[in-house]
Amino acid sequence: MKKSPCVRFAPSPTGKLHLGGARTALFNWLYAKHNGGNFFLRIEDTDTERSKQEYTDQILNSLEWLGLKWSEPLIYQSKRNLIYKEEVQKLLDNGRAYRCFLTKEELQVAREKAKKEGGEFRAPKIYRDLSLDDQKGLINSGQSFTIRLKIPSKGSTFFEDKIYGKINVNNKEIDDFIIVRSNGSPTYNFTVVVDDNNMGINYVIRGEDHISNTPKQILIYSALNYPVPDFAHLPLILGSDKKRLSKRHGAASVEDFREQGYSVDALLNYIVMLGWNSGSEDELFSLEDLISKFDINKIQKKGAVYDEKKLHWVAGQHMIRKSEKNLLNEIREDDPNWQKHSKDTYIFSVLKLMKIRAKTLNELKEACAYFFSDPKDFDENAIIKRWKDKSVNKLINNFITSLEKLSNWSQKDLDESLRDTAQEMAVSAAKLIHPVRLAVSGQSHGPGLFELIELLGKMTTLRRLRKGLDIFPLKR
């Protein structure tokens, strides 16, 4: 019987969670969800120099915001030194690793020499077969040492990547790499293997940048006699210059996208399309869709360039499809007091009118502003174009009079009232519509005028029209 899949996301807290990391986490999570497995999280903080608690917090926070829940327990590598120590000892005991007394300086010299001579650098293997007594002698004399894995001098190491296919590396290409530093702390390649095994991870899904680490890690698996998991390497997310996406390319961290007001489903939807397709021509998915449709075999090998324009489009499509209730919830999640004084039913009507015109939550909030308070700024070009002179004041005045008499404040009656006024004054309806919109919203565009003022209500509309009468046309 097949074991249920156990996958993990293993960020190192040396920066915020970026788009690439989010996608790796998402693919792992989707894989687990789709197959009824477990998704674990492990914080790789063995580099004490660069790891920061604030980054761990930020990563956890972003992951939570994205809704990618992980199974307990949450693992911190920094708390697992005992386990690593035990496993290193096994390697030392079974002769698959050795103490290396080379100093950093000696290594540096050897490296430079190799570079000058054009050869490739390998750590000199002079300590590889040192007797136990000699080792003790050096230790007692106070010599510090690292521990290196003994790489077989012959043969090759290969694996069947689920995305890239067979990858084969000659063992002589692999250096006897360090698994424990001279300060006693274990290194990445070693801790990953120990932890993945210990956590029961049977499917490793990670970035393509780890492809060349994989043979090294497989060598550790076999030295430790662990079962080797399956591997799938994901292509990288690139900037427009085809280089790995980073802050240089603008927004790159999940936090940035959140601040810009992108909603979670939109971001996740866009991210998943970078290097994956559903097999159909559909491009818009809910999270549930993704879980059911996700198929790791349909992942691309090529790195995908991040395109903000398309993200924006995806975001707009999600916005349109979302219910007003959900939209309000999302807005309030980041801005709990947003329009707290207004009735929900009114807010819903506003959102319904405006969501079609916005892509991000921020845009939406901004677009809705004049529904909640009288406009303070007025579009200059619109003033010049639509409210040229005093003749407009006359029109508006008549319209106000007509509105005051209106008994039924409905779209239909507003429409009729405006058209009647225009006809009486022998002008086209547009001559009246535009200045009314300007006075009422401060803008030259927006929803249909009659829906707009119907929603605004009689009092507000009249108040804003009268104010328009006061300040327009502009004096020069």
Next chain:
RNA sequence: GGCCCGUUCGUCUAGUGGUUAGGACUCCAGGUUUUCAUCCUGGCAACAGGAGUUCGAUUCUCCUACGGGCUACCA
């Protein structure tokens, strides 16, 4: 430099030993609308190059070019 990986419109991608090489975003032109957005219609635009295999290669093989990753007592 060495090792590994990749290459279909500008971008995300579909696809096949014989297709008018399909879709989406962007852009452009129309339509709808009082305006904006939405929506609809149409358009521009790609198989990196060279050899080979083959009746026929975008598809298979090799080479080249280009791009990327790794090459740390980082992860």
